[in-house]
Amino acid sequence: MDKGNTAEKRRILVVDDEQSIVNAVRRELSTPPFGHHRYEAETFTNPVEALERAKHQEFEVVISDYRMPEMDGLAFLNAFARLQPDCVRMVLSGQTDLDGLIRMINETHIYRFIPKPWSTYFLKSSISQAVEFRQANLDNRRMAKILREHGIDLPRDSVNPVDQILVVDDEVNVANAVARSLTQRSRLDEVFREVREEAHGRAPELNPGNISVQVSNTPQHALKMADSVTYSCVIADYRMPGMDGGQFLSAFAEKQPDCAAILILGVANMEAIVIALDLAHIHAFITKPWNDFELRAAVAQALARRRLMLENGVLAQMCKARDLGAID
Numbered sequence: 617m618d619k620g621n622t623a624e625k626r627r628i629l630v631v632d633d634e635q636s637i638v639n640a641v642r643r644e645l646s647t648p649p650f651g652h653h654r655y656e657a658e659t660f661t662n663p664v665e666a667l668e669r670a671k672h673q674e675f676e677v678v679i680s681d682y683r684m685p686e687m688d689g690l691a692f693l694n695a696f697a698r699l700q701p702d703c704v705r706m707v708l709s710g711q712t713d714l715d716g717l718i719r720m721i722n723e724t725h726i727y728r729f730i731p732k733p734w735s736t737y738f739l740k741s742s743i744s745q746a747v748e749f750r751q752a753n754l755d756n757r758r759m760a761k762i763l764r765e766h767g768i769d770l771p772r773d774s775v776n777p778v779d780q781i782l783v784v785d786d787e788v789n790v791a792n793a794v795a796r797s798l799t800q801r802s803r804l805d806e807v808f809r810e811v812r813e814e815a816h817g818r819a820p821e822l823n824p825g826n827i828s829v830q831v832s833n834t835p836q837h838a839l840k841m842a843d844s845v846t847y848s849c850v851i852a853d854y855r856m857p858g859m860d861g862g863q864f865l866s867a868f869a870e871k872q873p874d875c876a877a878i879l880i881l882g883v884a885n886m887e888a889i890v891i892a893l894d895l896a897h898i899h900a901f902i903t904k905p906w907n908d909f910e911l912r913a914a915v916a917q918a919l920a921r922r923r924l925m926l927e928n929g930v931l932a933q934m935c936k937a938r939d940l941g942a943i944d
């Protein structure tokens with residue numbers, strides 16, 4: 617018997633102003649094949665009502681449309697993230713504009729974008745992966761907390777104190793410019809920082825003394841570099857000969873799944889961004905020409921998130937080895 621069919625149902629929140637859409641998604645999630653999980657879907661056509669429900673019920677995955685009359689998907693997911701930061705955020709939409717998609721990636725860090733009309737397999741597999749991604753993070757955090765409560769912290773040098781960053785662009789002058797942006801500060805940094813903190817709150821800052829930046833002008837060479845160096849963050853251009861940025865980041869993720877990925881592109885293309893998000897789970901999208909401070913802020917946030925997940929993972933393995941993580 618499939619254990620997924622006897623396990624507790626995973627709670628999914630679906631928000632779309634069209635009743636037919638939420639009904640269709642609910643049917644999809646309540647009919648076989650179920651895969652590894654079964655689901656309990658709650659659906660709303662009003663995002664304000666969905667937010668009110670989220671104050672009282674925890675969800676594992678939230679799936680939102682983008683264009684809705686009372687509140688668009690970006691505003692909804694930003695508000696939802698404040699209520700339930702651990703819930704995995706996904707977008708199901710047929711009318712997302714490019715700016716909205718970029719902001720949802722950069723601000724709410726959506727896990728996946730599913731276009732309408734959707735594929736049943738892609739919808740269900742995306743939700744299943746999102747559930748497992750969330751559960752793994754929560755389990756690691758729980759076990760890391762147990763270890764810290766026992767007075768045990770990370771062993772020295774278990775996580776490299778220097779973050780290795782790889783910049784890949786077929787125009788080497790552009791790759792070098794990105795590297796300079798990451799390692800050199802501007803007189804306007806303080807102004808940008810204050811504006812950003814006023815809008816979004818305090819965020820991690822990039823310390824040039826704790827990073828090492830390398831560049832490559834071909835994705836093939838960059839993949840070879842990944843065989844000998846463990847990178848914390850990879851920043852790749854989209855338009856490169858032989859292999860585009862989405863394909864490259866996907867191949868890179870197979871070698872180094874813990875590395876944060878950022879896509880950079882001069883002429884924004886929605887299809888390219890969606891593919892990179894789905895294949896490589898990019899943390900951020902940066903446009904050319906870029907704002908140096910915003911680039912550094914995106915990298916700093918990606919590094920902080922990656923380091924926390926990595927440290928929790930190390931502590932979780934230590935917790936398992938000491939048999940301290942069993943749930944009563």
